Amino acid sequence: MSSTKITNIDALELQEGVQNEAFQEDDDTSDASSTREQQATSVSVTGSEENECTQIKPYAGMPKEVLMLHSSKACYRIPREIIFWLIIACTLALIAMTVTIVALSPRCMSWWQLSPVYQVYPRSFKDSNADGVGDLKASHCLLHQVSVFGNSTWEYDEMRQQCYFHQFLKEQPDLNYRNPRVIEEMTDIIHFWLKKGVDGFRMDAVKHMLEATHLRNEPQVDPDQDPSTVDTEFELYHDYLPNTLHALIIDFTALLGIDKALEMSNSRDPQRTPMQWNDQFNAGFSDSENGTWLDIAPDYSTVNVELQQADPNSTISQYRALTLLKGAELALSRGWFCFIWSDVNVFAYLRELDGLNKAFLVVLNFGKDTTTDLSLVSELPDTLTVHLSTLPISQKTFSKSRILTSQGQGLLLEYSTKQRFHPNHASECYVSEKACYLPALDILYKC
Numbered sequence: 001m002s003s004t005k006i007t008n009i010d011a012l013e014l015q016e017g018v019q020n021e022a023f024q025e026d027d028d029t030s031d032a033s034s035t036r037e038q039q040a041t042s043v044s045v046t047g048s049e050e051n052e053c054t055q056i057k058p059y060a061g062m063p064k065e066v067l068m069l070h071s072s073k074a075c076y077r078i079p080r081e082i083i084f085w086l087i088i089a090c091t092l093a094l095i096a097m098t099v100t101i102v103a104l105s106p107r108c109m110s111w112w113q114l115s116p117v118y119q120v121y122p123r124s125f126k127d128s129n130a131d132g133v134g135d136l137k138a139s140h141c142l143l144h145q146v147s148v149f150g151n152s153t154w155e156y157d158e159m160r161q162q163c164y165f166h167q168f169l170k171e172q173p174d175l176n177y178r179n180p181r182v183i184e185e186m187t188d189i190i191h192f193w194l195k196k197g198v199d200g201f202r203m204d205a206v207k208h209m210l211e212a213t214h215l216r217n218e219p220q221v222d223p224d225q226d227p228s229t230v231d232t233e234f235e236l237y238h239d240y241l242p243n244t245l246h247a248l249i250i251d252f253t254a255l256l257g258i259d260k261a262l263e264m265s266n267s268r269d270p271q272r273t274p275m276q277w278n279d280q281f282n283a284g285f286s287d288s289e290n291g292t293w294l295d296i297a298p299d300y301s302t303v304n305v306e307l308q309q310a311d312p313n314s315t316i317s318q319y320r321a322l323t324l325l326k327g328a329e330l331a332l333s334r335g336w337f338c339f340i341w342s343d344v345n346v347f348a349y350l351r352e353l354d355g356l357n358k359a360f361l362v363v364l365n366f367g368k369d370t371t372t373d374l375s376l377v378s379e380l381p382d383t384l385t386v387h388l389s390t391l392p393i394s395q396k397t398f399s400k401s402r403i404l405t406s407q408g409q410g411l412l413l414e415y416s417t418k419q420r421f422h423p424n425h426a427s428e429c430y431v432s433e434k435a436c437y438l439p440a441l442d443i444l445y446k447c
């Protein structure tokens, strides 16, 4: 029975094949291409043979029955089924792998943990209306408080015929945060900027935001305490140790170029003198003929943005290099921070990541020229390679027992190790989101 069927089907196949002109042409190899060209030309010109072309079906000359017969043969069926199940298996494996990777991945860090932060002090950044005071159009600045100065903190205002209190410059009157209308206004200002799309605020000199009733400069003991309830001296610090720490942090951020993009002159308030854009009139900050709110530092002709952009050793260039480095080195963005050394001159810490052999040692000199001996830190290899220095140096490597730094110098030293520091020094180490590196797959995972 089956042989008869096949014969019939073969006959049918042959019959259909003979009837199908397109099939014939394909078989005729002698001048198939010229025939096709002629046909194509005639179709495009006249359109009269279009119907014949559209009638040609897929598998021309092979009826469904023949197709099914061949496709059910073991030599076609088995590979087809193998491929089918392989695709299913691969899809499931892919889904399982994706779920596993998502489950094992450490939490992504927030933008502010990964991005560089650039602080702009609007009054000193750029003056748009030539009044000598920097501004953001149609806006006012949040806080203008800087470091504490001498002289009287009270100033008489002619127009209001009243005195006002200023912890800092007389151009920087204090706001009374005990007044609910001031709180309301500040809240409005914050909402104004949030609606504009800002990502955050930096509150400067926060410990001076709320003055004690006697108007002395004491920060709150409990920062969470409702400021309106602070009314005794006992609720304020008299120990200024935190200020020392604060100053240290400022110095450190300044060294890394976070707090200011330029090393301006050591005047009263160097980081807030008007931005020195170039060596032109008013350092390119303002067109004002009547001076600027703080005098332009006299060194603007040699220290300005334009010149620093062209200088590979400038603070701007170093800031850019550090920004790129943080993006490129996992140990610096996701690794452990471990404090390893501090003395009167030097503060040193390392950055390391489990699974990654490359690690970094940072040595910052806040004091005088000195040699630091870290030979007791057994986790450090003997030789450390200079990756970056804030001052030009010729030395390419340092022995861990003799790390030379000059006053104000920052050193980023690179080394290779399989021995981690943090497992044995938990109290000196910190990481915000723990993660480990898997070199084989070049991924981070929860660990």
Ligand SMILES: [Ca+2]
Binding pocket: 127, 128, 129, 130, 131, 132, 133, 134, 135
């Ligand atoms: Ca202005």
